[in-house]
Amino acid sequence: MNGLQQQNFRVNLGGVIALLSKNLYSSPGVYVRELIQNAMDAIVARDTLGGDPAPRTISISPYGVASPDSPANEFMITDAGIGVSLEQVEQFLATVGASSKRDELEQSRRTYIGQFGIGLLSCFLIADEITVVSLSATGAEPIEWVGRSDGTYTVRTVAEDIPVGTTVRLQPRPDMIGWARAEQVSPLVQKYAEFLPAEISVMTSQGPKDVSREYPWVNDFDAHRSGVLQGVSPVYGGMGVGRQFDAIEVADADLGLHAVVYIGAASRRSKTAARNRIYVNDMLVDDAEGALMPPWAFFAWAVIKSTKLEPTASREALMTNATLAMTRRKLGQAALKWLRSLADTDPERFAEFVADNELELKSAATQGVDADNLELAEVVLPMLTVQTTEGHMRLVDVAGHNPNILFAASVKEFRTIASFNPGGRIVVNAGHTLEQEVLLMLPQVMSGITVTRAYPASEVAALMVPSADAVGEVLALEQRATQSLTASGCRVVVRQFPSPDLPAVFIGRGQIDMASPGYGDLAHLVVNWSNRAVRALTRTTDDLVFSRLMQLLFVQARMAGQCDGPEDRILLSEALDDIILLAAGVDGTEVTR
Amino acid sequence: MSEQPTVSAEELEQLGDEALSAEQLERALQHYGEARRLLCEALDLVLGEDADFEVISMITDDLSRVGEKAHDVWSRLQPPPKSHEEQAAELRAMVDVSMESGDLAHASHMSFRLGETLEDLGDLENAESAYRQAVVLAREVDASDPELMLAAFASLIHFLSPSEESVALAEEMAANLIDRKEMYHPMRAAEAAYHCAIAELEFAEVNPHRVDHAMDAIARPTIKMLDDICFHERSQALQRLAAEVLRGVGRDVEADQWQADAEPAAHSFAA
Numbered sequence: 001m002n003g004l005q006q007q008n009f010r011v012n013l014g015g016v017i018a019l020l021s022k023n024l025y026s027s028p029g030v031y032v033r034e035l036i037q038n039a040m041d042a043i044v045a046r047d048t049l050g051g052d053p054a055p056r057t058i059s060i061s062p063y064g065v066a067s068p069d070s071p072a073n074e075f076m077i078t079d080a081g082i083g084v085s086l087e088q089v090e091q092f093l094a095t096v097g098a099s100s101k102r103d104e105l106e107q108s109r110r111t112y113i114g115q116f117g118i119g120l121l122s123c124f125l126i127a128d129e130i131t132v133v134s135l136s137a138t139g140a141e142p143i144e145w146v147g148r149s150d151g152t153y154t155v156r157t158v159a160e161d162i163p164v165g166t167t168v169r170l171q172p173r174p175d176m177i178g179w180a181r182a183e184q185v186s187p188l189v190q191k192y193a194e195f196l197p198a199e200i201s202v203m204t205s206q207g208p209k210d211v212s213r214e215y216p217w218v219n220d221f222d223a224h225r226s227g228v229l230q231g232v233s234p235v236y237g238g239m240g241v242g243r244q245f246d247a248i249e250v251a252d253a254d255l256g257l258h259a260v261v262y263i264g265a266a267s268r269r270s271k272t273a274a275r276n277r278i279y280v281n282d283m284l285v286d287d288a289e290g291a292l293m294p295p296w297a298f299f300a301w302a303v304i305k306s307t308k309l310e311p312t313a314s315r316e317a318l319m320t321n322a323t324l325a326m327t328r329r330k331l332g333q334a335a336l337k338w339l340r341s342l343a344d345t346d347p348e349r350f351a352e353f354v355a356d357n358e359l360e361l362k363s364a365a366t367q368g369v370d371a372d373n374l375e376l377a378e379v380v381l382p383m384l385t386v387q388t389t390e391g392h393m394r395l396v397d398v399a400g401h402n403p404n405i406l407f408a409a410s411v412k413e414f415r416t417i418a419s420f421n422p423g424g425r426i427v428v429n430a431g432h433t434l435e436q437e438v439l440l441m442l443p444q445v446m447s448g449i450t451v452t453r454a455y456p457a458s459e460v461a462a463l464m465v466p467s468a469d470a471v472g473e474v475l476a477l478e479q480r481a482t483q484s485l486t487a488s489g490c491r492v493v494v495r496q497f498p499s500p501d502l503p504a505v506f507i508g509r510g511q512i513d514m515a516s517p518g519y520g521d522l523a524h525l526v527v528n529w530s531n532r533a534v535r536a537l538t539r540t541t542d543d544l545v546f547s548r549l550m551q552l553l554f555v556q557a558r559m560a561g562q563c564d565g566p567e568d569r570i571l572l573s574e575a576l577d578d579i580i581l582l583a584a585g586v587d588g589t590e591v592t593r
Numbered sequence: 594m595s596e597q598p599t600v601s602a603e604e605l606e607q608l609g610d611e612a613l614s615a616e617q618l619e620r621a622l623q624h625y626g627e628a629r630r631l632l633c634e635a636l637d638l639v640l641g642e643d644a645d646f647e648v649i650s651m652i653t654d655d656l657s658r659v660g661e662k663a664h665d666v667w668s669r670l671q672p673p674p675k676s677h678e679e680q681a682a683e684l685r686a687m688v689d690v691s692m693e694s695g696d697l698a699h700a701s702h703m704s705f706r707l708g709e710t711l712e713d714l715g716d717l718e719n720a721e722s723a724y725r726q727a728v729v730l731a732r733e734v735d736a737s738d739p740e741l742m743l744a745a746f747a748s749l750i751h752f753l754s755p756s757e758e759s760v761a762l763a764e765e766m767a768a769n770l771i772d773r774k775e776m777y778h779p780m781r782a783a784e785a786a787y788h789c790a791i792a793e794l795e796f797a798e799v800n801p802h803r804v805d806h807a808m809d810a811i812a813r814p815t816i817k818m819l820d821d822i823c824f825h826e827r828s829q830a831l832q833r834l835a836a837e838v839l840r841g842v843g844r845d846v847e848a849d850q851w852q853a854d855a856e857p858a859a860h861s862f863a864a
Contacts, residue, residue: 175761183725242695
């Protein structure tokens with residue numbers, strides 16, 4: 001087809017404005033941030049003209065507060081920045097997507113906060129009309145531009161004598177009045193802009209309130225940390241963040257990064273107050289906190305001052321790029337370095353930290369496979385305290401006793417082993433949440449360590465057999481006892497337990513000695529040669545008494561191992577009856593032998 | 594060995610009266626307390642013996658009289674209640690402390706209590722400011738404390754005159770508490786819908802063109818929501834308010850129907 005004509009899309013400007021202003025931002029409050037951002041950029045731009053530096057002041061008069069320049073029924077913000085001329089109005093205020101900062105953006109990204117030319121649209125979140133009165137520092141006539149949410153605008157020059165700079169006035173819609181009142185505006189200004197290098201004041205019914213201040217740590221980090229260690233709650237955006245365990249300074253000129261990483265106190269860790277705060281060119285990027293600290297660093301959060309991170313158009317997220325990745329890495333490394341140094345220099349405080357965060361640390365160190373997780377595991381895992389057959393011990397100490405760490409995979413197995421093995425081989429209870437994961441990860445973070453599962457049967461196998469001079473007695477006991485328990489299908493073996501207290505232990509399954517292959521699935525009653533009652537049994541000549549006592553021992557061992565059932569209660573009852581009758585001989589009743 | 598002098602409950606009460614006349618309040622309270630103890634013992638005794646009603650009622654009358662005297666003396670011994678001004682100053686300080694320590698939820702709670710106190714004092718401007726601050730903080734706390742969102746928003750909504758803003762606040766609260774999974778609870782959602790419906794109905798009363806919307810789109814579904822979880826008193830209160838609003842805009846027939854729906858028992862009796 002010949003004569004093709006290039007045509008433009010027809011854009012419903014009112015619709016686009018509504019779309020951008022209502023869908024780009026998460027809260028109506030962002031208009032405060034966008035207006036301050038424009039004001040700050042205008043001040044910086046005026047400096048580039050040379051001459052005297054622009055007054056670095058931004059004044060805000062919220063709705064409901066009457067000031068000399070603003071009636072009570074409007075919101076007003078004034079800056080002494082570069083201003084706009086009639087020609088620039090067409091370009092910058094009336095063209096969605098145009099920004100006065102775009103041309104210089106690449107060469108001086110750190111200078112300007114805004115980049116996209118859409119910030120002013122956020123005012124339509126609370127008002128249907130935006131009035132901008134401005135006098136350009138370049139010497140043109142003052143202008144008044146009025147933009148409306150239907151996509152129309154008017155512009156005119158004004159005769160009044162006004163100072164260089166820009167004033168934006170909004171008359172909030174009746175339903176949005178609350179968002180323009182001092183109670184809401186003041187905290188928003190503090191939240192977004194308290195660290196901007198300008199004097200920002202908000203008019204209140206009690207007079208102007210200065211909002212600006214310096215980062216609490218930027219001039220004297222040691223003093224800030226000292227306060228934190230003494231329990232002083234850091235304050236951001238006018239709100240305290242609660243007690244913190246520690247604070248770490250992070251600075252990297254190449255990344256344009258100066259930051260403080262706070263280590264949260266476990267009991268006070270609150271998602272509301274202690275969350276990451278990212279200031280790009282000293283303006284808070286809202287709701288971007290999830291992007292900052294690596295997920296394993298659950299115990300830390302950061303406040304960062306960056307000149308190189310890049311916010312998205314809504315300024316509610318950060319661009320995912322190499323700078324963000326390196327910043328995250330840097331902050332994660334700082335948290336890890338802190339942990340390592342605390343472990344080396346202050347073991348008591350480190351132990352306190354580990355105890356407060358044990359479950360989370362286990363989870364963070366064992367989940368995921370990246371290098372940082374491994375580093376966290378390397379610092380934390382050896383210091384974790386576990387339950388062992390020798391009481392509670394740190395894993396590093398368990399490994400010190402035996403580099404082949406043994407563990408029981410369930411609490412029940414651990415209890416069985418612990419019942420006959422105190423003072424013997426150290427076995428760790430890995431029956432609780434994440435403990436097996438922790439142990440199985442240990443060889444990756446401690447060199448020369450192996451981890452092996454211990455079974456009650458394998459631990460019995462490791463017990464000593466009684467000395468050779470007792471072999472006759474031992475064999476006789478094993479044979480008689482096994483015969484007594486024929487009905488229960490249980491083999492009896494004799495071993496020497498480290499402690500004489502326990503007479504016997506029931507091992508439900510597993511091969512307990514190499515000399516008797518094929519017995520892997522047979523239940524065993526292992527009796528303790530060191531136990532006084534067991535030794536006494538060998539001297540029992542009455543077979544019936546011996547048999548009933550063995551049955552009682554058998555039931556007792558099964559009950560201790562929590563594997564008894566109804567058949568054990570019957571056996572217990574019968575054996576006990578017979579023992580009583582044999583001992584007392586009631587009414588001359590004969591016990592069937 | 595000296596014998597313990599026996600004093601009757603009547604004598605103890607009299608001693609208490611004498612101490613009271615002499616403004617010896619603590620002593621009076623002690624005597625009344627003893628008298629009550631003796632009367633209680635006597636009552637236990639006669640109840641165990643199946644005594645007649647007259648004896649029992651005589652003791653209970655004595656018990657109640659001495660109890661009242663003891664309570665009066667106890668009340669006089671209490672420090673005078675704090676003035677509203679003192680309470681307001683305390684609440685203000687608590688807001689500041691909670692803000693500094695990062696307990697924003699507590700700061701918000703204290704802030705709307707401060708609003709209530711200032712409202713009682715007649716300082717409506719600062720009361721509004723406190724209610725608004727409570728809402729600002731509740732927004733920060735967000736899903737960590739949905740009850741707070743309900744309480745803080747409801748306080749401000751009902752403080753404000755019916756307006757677009759009170760409706761917008763109610764909608765914001767309801768959207769959070771009904772639509773957000775992490776904040777949803779059927780009772781809380783129904784409560785939020787209830788406050789939202791009140792705001793809509795009250796606003797409709799001064800903006801008659803919104804009446805149909807308030808009735809059909811807001812009040813009816815809210816009443817169903819309230820009835821579904823057996824908040825019948827709330828749903829009836831809403832029906833009565835709807836009737837008032839309708840009557841206020843001259844729709845008496847509909848108002849009668851809503852009123853009748855609000856009083857089902859009376860309605861069926863009259864019929």
